[in-house]
Amino acid sequence: MLWQPALPDRYTKMTDPELVDAIRARRAELGDDLVILGHHYQQDDVIQFADFDGDSFKLSQLAAERVEETGAKYVIFLGVHFMAESADILTPEQTIVILPDLGAGCSMADMANYTETVEAWEEITDRGTKPSSDQGKESDRRSLDGSMARSLDPSVRVIPICYMNSSAAIKAFCGKHGGAVCTSSNCERVFEWALAGGTQPRGENEEIKILFLPDQHLGRNTAASMGYDVATQMCVWDPKSPDGFGGLDRDDVERSTFILWKGHCSVHKLFRPEHVDEIRAMWPDVTVMVHPECDHDVVLKADMTGSTEGIKKAIETAKPGSRWAIGTEVHMVNRLANAAKERGVTVRMLSDCQCLCTTMYRIDMPHLLYVMDNLAEGKVVNQIKVDDEVKKWSLEALDRMLELTGTGVVASVTVAQDKAQPV
Ligand code: SF4
Known part of the structure; x- marks a missing residue:
C-alpha cells in the first residue's frame, strides 16, 4: 500500500455542502480535460461526480474511449490502486491517471506480490531431475534449505492466469509467461483457452495446469x-507457508x-452459508445472488452467481x-435497492455485516477536491x-483476454442448476 500524506487542514474542515460546491466548480473548470471514473463499490458522496460508473475493466476501457474522443488529459479513478x-x-x-488517496489499495491484490509469485513459479515449474520411484510424500516437501526432492514432469505445462484485481506487475508476469488476465465475467472462457494450450496448441501428450x-x-x-472436483483437482498455494513449497507436496x-493462490477479498469473505439459510427462513421466495469472490460454500447455497x-x-x-x-459490497447493493424499489422489486444485503470495501472508502470528497484543486x-x-x-x-496479457472475449465486460450470470432463473 502506498502512503498518502495528510491533507492540508482546509480540506478536512470544509462542510459537505462546501465540498460539493467546490468539486462542482472545479469539474466545470477542468471540462473535457478530465474524465472521472467511479467503481460500483464506491460511496455515494463521490460517485455523484463520476462521468461513468462500472466495474474496473469496463471503466478503464471507457476512459480510453473518452480520451480518444475528447483528448482528455487527466483521468481520476474513484477506485483502488x-x-x-x-x-x-x-x-x-x-494521459495522466490519478488516484485521490494513495492509500486506497486492494487487500486481495496485495495478497499476491511479485517476488512471491516469481518464487512460486520457479518452485512449481522446477524441471530439476526426474523423481526416483521410491521417493515418499515426506521427501516431496520442500526442505528448509530450499531443495526439492521431485520436479515437474516434462509433459506438464503451467499457464499463469490472473484476475483483473491484481497489480500491474502480476499481470505483466502472466503476459510474459504465456498467460492472460481475466475478469469475473470471463474467467471460465479464459480458463478454457488456457486448458486448450493458451498461446500454443496443446501437445498430444501434454498436460496443462x-x-x-x-x-x-x-x-x-x-x-x-x-466440472472440476474441488477436493481432488485443485490445491491452494500458500506463499506464506512456513513449510515452503506453498505448504503443498509435489x-x-x-x-x-x-493451483489456486491463497488470496481472497476481505469484503466477499464476510458472507457465510448461514446467511443464506437465515434469509431463506425470513423470505422463502427470495432469490439469492452472490459474487463469485464469495466462498464456495456460499456459492453452492445461492440461486445465482454473477x-x-x-x-x-x-x-x-x-x-x-x-x-x-x-452478496456483494454494500454501497452497490444499496444503490441497486433504491432504484429497484421504484419498480416494486425488493433488494437487500445477504447479511447485516458491514460488507464495505474499506480501502475504496478512503476516496472521499476532501481527497477528490484536493487532486482537482491541484x-x-x-x-x-x-x-x-x-x-x-x-x-x-x-497489455499482452490483457490483449489475450480481449481476443477471446471481445470486450471482457459482458455481464456474467450463473444460475444454480436446479433453480429456474426468476427474471
Ligand atoms: S471489494 Fe475486495 S477485491 Fe474489490 S477492491 Fe475491495 S478488497 Fe479489493
Missing part, C-alpha cells in the same frame, strides 16, 4: 462450475489442474414483486504510473 494502474495501461502514454492468482475463490468457483500439484455487471443487470431486469438478497492550478498529485516494461507485458 490496481484499477488506476489498469486505466494507465489502457489509456495513451500522455493453471496457476490462478490472487483470488482462490473466483478460481475455485469457476473451475467447479466447469503430489498435490501433480493431481491438480488448478459479476458486478451481472448482478446489476439481474436486478434491473427483475420482475416487480420479486425479492432479492445480494490539477486546476497546473499541478499533478497522486499520479499512478506503470513502468513501460510492465505496461508492455500487462
